[in-house]
Amino acid sequence: MSEPTQRRAERFFNEPGVAGFIHRSFMKSMGHDDDDLGRPLIGICNTFSELNNCHQHFRELCEAVKRGVLQAGGTPVEFPTISLGENFLSPTSMLHRNLAAMDTEEMIRSQPLDGVVLLASCDKTTPAALMGAASADLPAILVSGGPMLNGRQGDQVLGACTDCRRLTAEHRAGRLDDAAYRGYEDAIVRSAGHCMVMGTASTMNALAEVLGMALPGNAAIPAVDSRRLRLAQAAGRRIVGLVAEDLRPSAILTPQAFENAITLLSALGGSTNAVVHLPAIAGRRDLDLPLRLFDEISARTPLLVDLKPVGRYQMEELFYAGGVPVVIKELLPLLHGDQLTVTGQTLAESVADAPAPDGSVIRTLAEPLDAHGGLAVLTGNLAPDGAVIKHAAASPELLRHRGRARVFTSVGDLRDRIDDPELDIEATDILVLQNTGPVGGPGMPEVGNLPLPAKLLRQGVRDMVRISDARMSGTAFGTVILHVAPESAIGGPLALVVDGDQIELDVPGRSLRLLVDDAELERRRAAWRPPAPAYRRGYGSLYLSHVDQAPLGCDFDFLHGHSPIDTEDQPKF
Numbered sequence: 001m002s003e004p005t006q007r008r009a010e011r012f013f014n015e016p017g018v019a020g021f022i023h024r025s026f027m028k029s030m031g032h033d034d035d036d037l038g039r040p041l042i043g044i045c046n047t048f049s050e051l052n053n054c055h056q057h058f059r060e061l062c063e064a065v066k067r068g069v070l071q072a073g074g075t076p077v078e079f080p081t082i083s084l085g086e087n088f089l090s091p092t093s094m095l096h097r098n099l100a101a102m103d104t105e106e107m108i109r110s111q112p113l114d115g116v117v118l119l120a121s122c123d124k125t126t127p128a129a130l131m132g133a134a135s136a137d138l139p140a141i142l143v144s145g146g147p148m149l150n151g152r153q154g155d156q157v158l159g160a161c162t163d164c165r166r167l168t169a170e171h172r173a174g175r176l177d178d179a180a181y182r183g184y185e186d187a188i189v190r191s192a193g194h195c196m197v198m199g200t201a202s203t204m205n206a207l208a209e210v211l212g213m214a215l216p217g218n219a220a221i222p223a224v225d226s227r228r229l230r231l232a233q234a235a236g237r238r239i240v241g242l243v244a245e246d247l248r249p250s251a252i253l254t255p256q257a258f259e260n261a262i263t264l265l266s267a268l269g270g271s272t273n274a275v276v277h278l279p280a281i282a283g284r285r286d287l288d289l290p291l292r293l294f295d296e297i298s299a300r301t302p303l304l305v306d307l308k309p310v311g312r313y314q315m316e317e318l319f320y321a322g323g324v325p326v327v328i329k330e331l332l333p334l335l336h337g338d339q340l341t342v343t344g345q346t347l348a349e350s351v352a353d354a355p356a357p358d359g360s361v362i363r364t365l366a367e368p369l370d371a372h373g374g375l376a377v378l379t380g381n382l383a384p385d386g387a388v389i390k391h392a393a394a395s396p397e398l399l400r401h402r403g404r405a406r407v408f409t410s411v412g413d414l415r416d417r418i419d420d421p422e423l424d425i426e427a428t429d430i431l432v433l434q435n436t437g438p439v440g441g442p443g444m445p446e447v448g449n450l451p452l453p454a455k456l457l458r459q460g461v462r463d464m465v466r467i468s469d470a471r472m473s474g475t476a477f478g479t480v481i482l483h484v485a486p487e488s489a490i491g492g493p494l495a496l497v498v499d500g501d502q503i504e505l506d507v508p509g510r511s512l513r514l515l516v517d518d519a520e521l522e523r524r525r526a527a528w529r530p531p532a533p534a535y536r537r538g539y540g541s542l543y544l545s546h547v548d549q550a551p552l553g554c555d556f557d558f559l560h561g562h563s564p565i566d567t568e569d570q571p572k573f
């Protein structure tokens, strides 16, 4: 790209004739003077919403960014984009991630901004912001909102929502009465911020650091700790520098940066959702992240961080142990430390001052929690294009297992029958859920960790093998095989499984097989009919027509790639 002779905002406000007149006068209507209009115009993309508890403090966070922009000689302008509150959206926030990414990209692209600070945090908001920023390719820094404080009930530390699920299972099993259950409900989510276990939000905000798109330390500072406000202010100052240096996401989001992200994901025992989001972000830079890369890197990367749902601690303890920079510094022998970051330094330089691991929350390479990361990619006749398991969160005795399939054809079918006392089910059976993928869900909802049948829970069963084309919350756990591709709703082999089939899982061997002969599968395929589409109009219809399968990141096929803003005309009247 040739060096721009003028910044975008400068061109916009100095256009000749009536265009420049209008641009200046309408900006002045908001109190800006000519001095403001001569400075870099920094957009602050604010995903505040009263329907997103994780972002409830974003007004204050935004003010801190503005202070930083002003300190560095820029003019801050806040604008809203769609906010995706994980627990408030139906049928799933994943249906709207691409909509949020489009909103982010188009608002960066269409407005006369020189740089942008992206305020994101809750599960899908961070990948959406990074996808949009990668395609728009204007200087950008991500500032996340930080994790919630630990939940607390008496002397118990609670984690949203790993313990939401554990406590609900205890309640369903009759081991926790209603009053105690409601007491936990009052105590688990105590502050602003995103879920505080190593779920999807914690994972994606940590990956933003190692990708180089966020300032060091961004991921772990608790949402309500004043150090987060100071980090937001520092990001406001730094974005003005990024504009002066014309340092863009295209210089940061390299193939090596994505390999770094997968390495950190493995060392963190992070969310399986990153296996969907990282290919989607990479796709915006025209980069392929094949599933086998996740398996290869996970196999060679030790697990260093002891956080729920895999381990013992939560983000608050990770912060007290020094945060993600400590993990990155320890991992440097396995990382591309020469990658550029938004600091203007290399990744290695940016974490040079981080302390050593404490040996408890963060382990050393010499004494890891496990020799391997927590993820594995499975293939076989049940998942020709791959499936994912977070085996670090699974029961070791189930990692090699053969069992009888018990099939549910939809979430509704599961809800109707899973607790039926007459359900023919044994602990060694394999629960199969169909039609919950990107198209079938729709939106690939986080239903992959199917609830166990109540009658087995009462017998003390706490885990079974579960297989679906759905996702699983990053806060969940169990022997759960996810993201089966191609999905059942478009005719993938998962659609052909029927009750009583034998399925063989071999995680060490990386295989997932349906033990039914080919002739029988062909007979079933000929009789198979796709489910009725979930939408016939509107955004849902657009989504169904264009969503990719899980290994490609569930982006829209027409959103791959990027189109640099400076090659486009400025708006004219």
Ligand code: FES
Pocket: 054, 085, 086, 087, 121, 122, 123, 193, 194, 195, 201
């Ligand atoms: Fe926002 Fe969990 S609800 S991260």
